[in-house]
Amino acid sequence: MSASIRECLELQLLEMEMLFSMFPNKEDIILDDAKFVPSIRNYVEGIQHTLPPFVGYTVFVKTEDEKVKAEMHVSLPHSYPTKEPQLFVRSDSLEKQQHNDLNKGLSSFISSLDRGDLCIMNAVQWLKDNLPSYIQNIKHNTEPESDLKRLPTFHRMWIYSHHIYRQELKKKILDCAKCLNLSGFCLTGKPGIICVEGEKDHCEEFWRDIRYPNWKHISCKHAETIEVTGTIDNLRLFTSFEELIFAAHGDYGLRNDYHMDLGQFFDYLKQHQSEHIFQILFGIEGRS
Template sequence: MSTSLRECLELQLLEMEMLFSMFPSKEDIVINGVNLLSILRRYLEGTSESPPPAIEFSVFVKTEDLKEKAEMHVYLPHSYPTKEPQLFVRSGSLDKLQHNDLNKCLASYVGSLDRGDLCVTNAIQWLTDNISSYVEKSKPTNGNETDLKEDSITFHRMWIYSHHIYRQELRKKILEYAKRLDLTGFCLTGKPGVICIEGDKERCEEFWRDIRYPNWKHISCKHTESRDVTDSMDALRLFQSFEELIFEAHGDYGLRNDYHMDLGQFFEFLRKHQSEHIFQILFGIEAKP
């Protein structure tokens, strides 16, 4: 007999309570979403008929070999634990190759566990036990390896289009992710929504992967630009920081279908940052200055 949605969510709540007992500090486990567990409890108690949003959170793990805590990002589909959770680890103590190896091995480990059993706590323990070996592997043994690592850096820029960007929670998430990953660019809020990120290619791709959790509809990457660099990427950046853009709007904010950003102001912004050619790529029309 297949496990019901209610049974899956009950197990998810049980595991979350276990995690909070394991990580009592609010800094060690951070849930994405306001009152998410309260919404889940109300649904399980029968006081709310609508299924809650999928659980998404980050767990921060520290070992003696890490200069800073490693973050495990966790997304639990409604069908977890009958379906695998989506896990991704990032750490400032690892280079890009070791990030890839670590996450592949973590996925392999989780895939080897029995479906139907809770496994996030097991994955956290696996990470705690094994991440030190990846830190050791990532340490260069001579100057030549350091040079090779520097030679492999790729500067990347992504232009992302969305039908709209409104929710305060989502806007906060975009800003936090960009700053944490040392990406510059902007997020144009309203309708339409546009995001530009630039920086290390792997970090750009990580940002793109993370903001689409669980399933952001009507969003696509319209254009990318890449260039290999052997020195600082700062000279290639069009933006000095990551900021949120809010231009004048046409229409009633209360009626979101009628709330459109002033694209003329947006075109002027692009032109000031040597990016006016992107306007046609994003919107399919040629702007007239």
């Protein structure tokens, strides 16, 4: 098994080299972590014996006339190309339904290819060729707006992670929540807890963005949905989105592997009428 994984990782390295030559500008292809390549190379050469993390990167694609831009997020399992890659495309030029249709079309195209063959460059070309048709689809399907605006749906998500340490990940969580007008918090350390509340579509977009490409040990433990009759803000338990840092215990060197004081966290939940969530998150009753 390890031999076939090693062969797959060799092919992944080869494909990345081809992509870098295909996209010479640094801003056109961005790795999720710059350590991916040396870690994989060390494993392939037998210097490293533990499996490297999954490869993840983003390719920024433009149509031939450069009028439409899209970003294709790529996540590769260790056994790619014998298994399909995980791909997700976003574009400011597309509406929600067109995003769904485009990603379904791309997924169908990838499924039609022979497993064992590298396919990211094929996916890039497919995107360049087909992206304009989805833009046209928006124009054809546009209908006059109804006099009655659709009422938004309020949503609150309680997300549990084994830990949240990395500075760039914390920044991504904070930036994404603020960009989508979500309130709530991110409890960093071990465990890591995230709460977001706001419009349902925005919460789901946040959840999709932060867990991509393959964040292990993260799950949505509980979600609440309410039809809005007044305003979204009247349903919020939190006034903004903030990072929580409580007293910690345990410090194991460079990893900063510390556990948050859950008593303080329980008090914080009580202050925001959410103490019942403690048992949902941890399986035990909370105490100050």
